[in-house]
Amino acid sequence: MKTDKLLDAIGMIDDSYIKEAHEEKKKERRIFRLSDFRLSWELMGKLATAGICLFLAVGILPNVFHSYDQKSASDGSYNSYGSSYVYKDEEAYASEPMEAMAEDNAFDEYKTDANSLTENLRKDENKKLILTANMQMETKDLDETISSLLEKVNACGAYVQRSSSYTRNSSTRIYEATLRIPADQYGAFIAELKGAGNTLSYNDEIEDITDSYTDIQARINSLKAQEERVLDFYRKAETIEDLMSVESRLSDLRYQIEYYEAQIKNYDLLVAYSTLHITISETTVYTPENPGFFSRLGGSFTDGWHDFIGNIGDFLVDVVYNIWTILLLAGLGYLGYRIYKRIRNRKNAK
Amino acid sequence: MEDLQIVELYWNRDEKAIEQSQQKYGNYCYSIAYNILHNSEDAQESLNDTWLAAWDAIPPHHPQILSTFLGKITRRLSLNKWRSMTAEKRGGGNFPLSLDELEECIPDQRSIDDRLETQYLSEAIDRFLAKLKEGERKVFVCRYWYFDSVKDIAERFGFSESKVKMLLKRTRDRLKEYLIKEGLVNENRQTA
Numbered sequence: 001m002k003t004d005k006l007l008d009a010i011g012m013i014d015d016s017y018i019k020e021a022h023e024e025k026k027k028e029r030r031i032f033r034l035s036d037f038r039l040s041w042e043l044m045g046k047l048a049t050a051g052i053c054l055f056l057a058v059g060i061l062p063n064v065f066h067s068y069d070q071k072s073a074s075d076g077s078y079n080s081y082g083s084s085y086v087y088k089d090e091e092a093y094a095s096e097p098m099e100a101m102a103e104d105n106a107f108d109e110y111k112t113d114a115n116s117l118t119e120n121l122r123k124d125e126n127k128k129l130i131l132t133a134n135m136q137m138e139t140k141d142l143d144e145t146i147s148s149l150l151e152k153v154n155a156c157g158a159y160v161q162r163s164s165s166y167t168r169n170s171s172t173r174i175y176e177a178t179l180r181i182p183a184d185q186y187g188a189f190i191a192e193l194k195g196a197g198n199t200l201s202y203n204d205e206i207e208d209i210t211d212s213y214t215d216i217q218a219r220i221n222s223l224k225a226q227e228e229r230v231l232d233f234y235r236k237a238e239t240i241e242d243l244m245s246v247e248s249r250l251s252d253l254r255y256q257i258e259y260y261e262a263q264i265k266n267y268d269l270l271v272a273y274s275t276l277h278i279t280i281s282e283t284t285v286y287t288p289e290n291p292g293f294f295s296r297l298g299g300s301f302t303d304g305w306h307d308f309i310g311n312i313g314d315f316l317v318d319v320v321y322n323i324w325t326i327l328l329l330a331g332l333g334y335l336g337y338r339i340y341k342r343i344r345n346r347k348n349a350k
Numbered sequence: 351m352e353d354l355q356i357v358e359l360y361w362n363r364d365e366k367a368i369e370q371s372q373q374k375y376g377n378y379c380y381s382i383a384y385n386i387l388h389n390s391e392d393a394q395e396s397l398n399d400t401w402l403a404a405w406d407a408i409p410p411h412h413p414q415i416l417s418t419f420l421g422k423i424t425r426r427l428s429l430n431k432w433r434s435m436t437a438e439k440r441g442g443g444n445f446p447l448s449l450d451e452l453e454e455c456i457p458d459q460r461s462i463d464d465r466l467e468t469q470y471l472s473e474a475i476d477r478f479l480a481k482l483k484e485g486e487r488k489v490f491v492c493r494y495w496y497f498d499s500v501k502d503i504a505e506r507f508g509f510s511e512s513k514v515k516m517l518l519k520r521t522r523d524r525l526k527e528y529l530i531k532e533g534l535v536n537e538n539r540q541t542a
Contacts, residue, residue, distance in 0.1 A: 003449050003452045004433070005467070005468050005471060006452050006471065007429060007449070007452065007494075008426075008429075008468050008472075009468050009469075009471035009472040009474075009475055010472070010475060010494050010495055011422060011425050011426055011429070011472075011495070012422075012468070012469065012472035013472060013475055013476055013479060013491070013495065014476045014479075015414065015415045015418040015419070016415075017476070017479050017487060017491050017495075018415075018418040018421060018422070018491060018495055019415055019417065019418050020484070020487070020488060020491070021487075021488045021491035021492050021495065021496065022378070022417060022418070022421070022496075024488045024492070024506065024507075025492065025496070025498075025506065341508070344508060345485075345507075345508060345509060345513070348485045348507055348508065348509075
């Protein structure tokens with residue numbers, strides 16, 4: 001064979017070259033290759049854990065905070081949106097006896113009592129009370145309920161201060177609004193609103209500002225008395241210096257009077273118009289008043305599933321939204337890997 | 351046990367020398383034999399012959415590097431065995447592929463047919479290897495001395511297989527040019 005001599009010649013090369021290559025063969029190489037990975041339970045566990053963490057970090061947490069922010073913006077008194085919208089709000093019940101809660105019509109009674117209390121308090125003309133309420137409802141036809149709500153708003157002289165609508169978890173339509181209702185119409189308005197859908201939660205808060213109101217009125221009266229006296233000085237002033245000094249004082253007093261009068265007007269508005277933060281969600285089946293354990297369990301499972309699907313959908317949407325950034329980073333990563341590999345190969349070749 | 355101690359055992363004609371050699375360099379020599387013969391029984395047989403040959407060679411030899419000394423014996427014996435087993439290239443393995451590649455360097459064997467010329471050729475290859483970069487030299491030796499597969503070399507050096515093939519092709523071309531320049535191979539593709 002014509003290569004025999006060359007083979008023999010190569011076989012006789014210097015020992016140092018043979019040893020050099022042998023040393024290289026003995027080295028342990030730790031090069032990342034997909035083929036090096038073996039499918040094992042440990043690896044699968046690690047991959048699953050990493051996937052869940054990634055899903056939580058990218059998919060769920062932003063949505064949780066997003067929901068929380070949305071809720072906080074519209075309804076500062078609630079801490080949890082997801083649970084309170086399904087079941088009656090805990091704060092609403094917290095102020096009522098447990099016996100009342102056990103009855104089917106406990107919520108209606110509570111609401112009636114609250115309104116009666118409000119009405120009774122309002123009978124005292126000297127009392128300055130600001131009523132702020134939160135209400136959550138569900139309806140089977142959101143558009144019709146909103147339309148009905150707006151009709152009621154117009155009929156009783158109320159107005160919509162703020163409103164927004166959005167879709168949660170890609171399926172549940174939500175309408176949120178802040179309504180300003182004339183205080184004397186508030187009880188009737190709430191009673192009418194009850195028939196528009198299924199009320200999930202209600203709570204109200206009455207802030208008594210009588211002291212502050214009276215104090216501001218006293219300040220205004222005092223300032224006006226001072227204004228009268230300064231005006232007398234103004235009329236009697238003989239020198240330019242006196243006139244200028246009195247005018248300066250008069251200007252200062254009028255500024256303070258206007259400031260306090262604006263506060264009084266704001267208070268009057270708050271007292272005259274009660275504030276109702278209302279959230280209406282669309283549903284196919286109304287939530288039962290007192291769901292049993294298994295019903296709650298089933299509801300939680302179903303809601304959890306819907307949330308899960310919704311979060312996956314949101315996650316995919318986020319991924320697609322950031323696809324160019326991801327591709328760019330992946331490209332840069334691959335380029336970096338290639339450069340690193342080339343440098344390493346050159347080093348090995350030397 | 352250190353190589354010097356093993357060599358000392360050979361010199362003292364102590365049979366433990368073979369045992370120690372087998373223990374320390376058995377796998378190394380076996381891998382060389384297996385790369386050539388591609389059969390575990392033949393490789394084992396070649397390995398046994400290696401220990402016997404080493405027993406006969408030491409003394410008078412006093413190898414400085416025992417591993418390469420034993421490896422060279424294994425390689426030579428395995429090649430001889432392979433030659434005796436087949437007149438033509440047959441079977442799988444990397445060895446026939448290596449031969450195909452080396453044919454490009456010496457297309458005709460008419461002028462290089464005795465031991466002296468083989469020695470000249472080996473010295474020329476030594477000089478050629480000295481001029482190569484370390485990585486290129488290692489790849490060449492792994493492929494044509496140890497008869498490692500391209501895949502193994504690629505994994506060991508962190509190269510792709512195509513890169514190893516290209517590297518070997520370039521080295522073979524340069525070896526051919528070098529041998530022509532040294533007058534060991536004619537430009538008309540005939541050995542001197």
